[in-house]
Amino acid sequence: MLAETLAAIRPADPRAIADARAYQDRLTKPRGSLGALEEVAVRLSGAAGATPPPIPEPAALAIFAADHGVHARNVTPWPQEVTVQMVANFLAGGAVANAFAKQVGATVTVVDIGVAADLPDAPGLVKRKIGYGTDDLSVGPAMTVDQAVQALEAGISVARELVAGGARCLITGDMGIANTTASAALISAFTGRDPVEVTGRGTGIDDETHARKVEVIREALRVNGVNSVMTLPTDALRALAAVGGFEHAALVGFILGGAAARVPLILDGVIAGAAALVAAALDPAALDHCVAGHRSAEVGHTAALEHLGLRPLVDLELRLGEGTGGLLAYPIVCAAVRVMHEVATFDSAGVTEKPV
Numbered sequence: 001m002l003a004e005t006l007a008a009i010r011p012a013d014p015r016a017i018a019d020a021r022a023y024q025d026r027l028t029k030p031r032g033s034l035g036a037l038e039e040v041a042v043r044l045s046g047a048a049g050a051t052p053p054p055i056p057e058p059a060a061l062a063i064f065a066a067d068h069g070v071h072a073r074n075v076t077p078w079p080q081e082v083t084v085q086m087v088a089n090f091l092a093g094g095a096v097a098n099a100f101a102k103q104v105g106a107t108v109t110v111v112d113i114g115v116a117a118d119l120p121d122a123p124g125l126v127k128r129k130i131g132y133g134t135d136d137l138s139v140g141p142a143m144t145v146d147q148a149v150q151a152l153e154a155g156i157s158v159a160r161e162l163v164a165g166g167a168r169c170l171i172t173g174d175m176g177i178a179n180t181t182a183s184a185a186l187i188s189a190f191t192g193r194d195p196v197e198v199t200g201r202g203t204g205i206d207d208e209t210h211a212r213k214v215e216v217i218r219e220a221l222r223v224n225g226v227n228s229v230m231t232l233p234t235d236a237l238r239a240l241a242a243v244g245g246f247e248h249a250a251l252v253g254f255i256l257g258g259a260a261a262r263v264p265l266i267l268d269g270v271i272a273g274a275a276a277l278v279a280a281a282l283d284p285a286a287l288d289h290c291v292a293g294h295r296s297a298e299v300g301h302t303a304a305l306e307h308l309g310l311r312p313l314v315d316l317e318l319r320l321g322e323g324t325g326g327l328l329a330y331p332i333v334c335a336a337v338r339v340m341h342e343v344a345t346f347d348s349a350g351v352t353e354k355p356v
């Protein structure tokens, strides 16, 4: 399924991009006056291979939830059971992601990709558990490559099912106590930056915990032999399995699955940023289908965005995850595309253009 998905991903269509740029300049507004929104519309035109691209409605948020063996190294002040408790909270509609999803009209799907407890069936819950949390990435691989591929393929399936159900925009979400540690390890591995430059304070940790978190990441990269920039797709899968989480692997698949279906993806924060680095290493064309929803306050996220060459739409010092930053960006993405559908051209509206 991974090979088939990679084979189906098309890079941005240069002709649609050129058409979209030219069309932006004919709309009744001074050239370039919509700033970064013009680039969003052009990007989605390239991704869809059509000008204008379809309005990306409706949107579906998928929250991939998993636990992490590295939690045992005290890299976060929160108990591990909060992951499962938050899954229940998402399903009951009580999390920030639910409030934002309601605000922007997105559906919420929660995927158990590897939380540390069995969950009862519930509407909105997709059960694709790979394990009861990963192993501790600071003593060996967090998961096997086989498990990473299974999680990735679960992410592809979720993307396909949401698209089959009518979704025309996919938003990435995550839940997993300690997952900013795995994210920073992946970001260090894929950008080549030192762990100290890409390790943030997650849910809010003191200086001592932060210093330990950096050391744990250093150990993880050393023990697993992933301290260099990844170049080959096989290296990328190995690094993902070694220092990632089940939700990272599933998010890689979700991104590839959305890209293969030519449905735009809005990336959330640092967890999605780490997953996008892996997806780009597997196929750089997948990125043509992604928009960076926001910039998280987590430092590693900025490093990931810079490496990916993505410009975040919203920058509000959020550091929550769950898909919250992606959800906030969604109306902006819709507005950028709607301009291409509804705004008159100078010709059609009889508005005089500025003399050249």
Ligand SMILES: Cc1cc2ncn([C@H]3O[C@H](COP(=O)(O)O)[C@@H](O)[C@H]3O)c2cc1C
Residues within 6 Å of the ligand: 075, 076, 077, 078, 082, 086, 174, 175, 176, 177, 178, 179, 180, 181, 201, 202, 203, 204, 320, 321, 322
């Ligand atoms: C109540 C609560 C709700 C959350 N929603 C998302 N996260 C976010 O914080 C966690 C990562 O931070 P760290 O690596 O520092 O543990 C992840 O679960 C992420 O989704 C939450 C964290 C908590 C505590």
Ligand SMILES: O=C(O)c1cccnc1
Residues within 6 Å of the ligand: 180, 201, 202, 203, 268, 269, 270, 271, 296, 297, 298, 301, 318, 319, 320, 321, 322
């Ligand atoms: O960037 C994020 O999404 C983030 C930051 C801190 C904690 N959890 C998630």
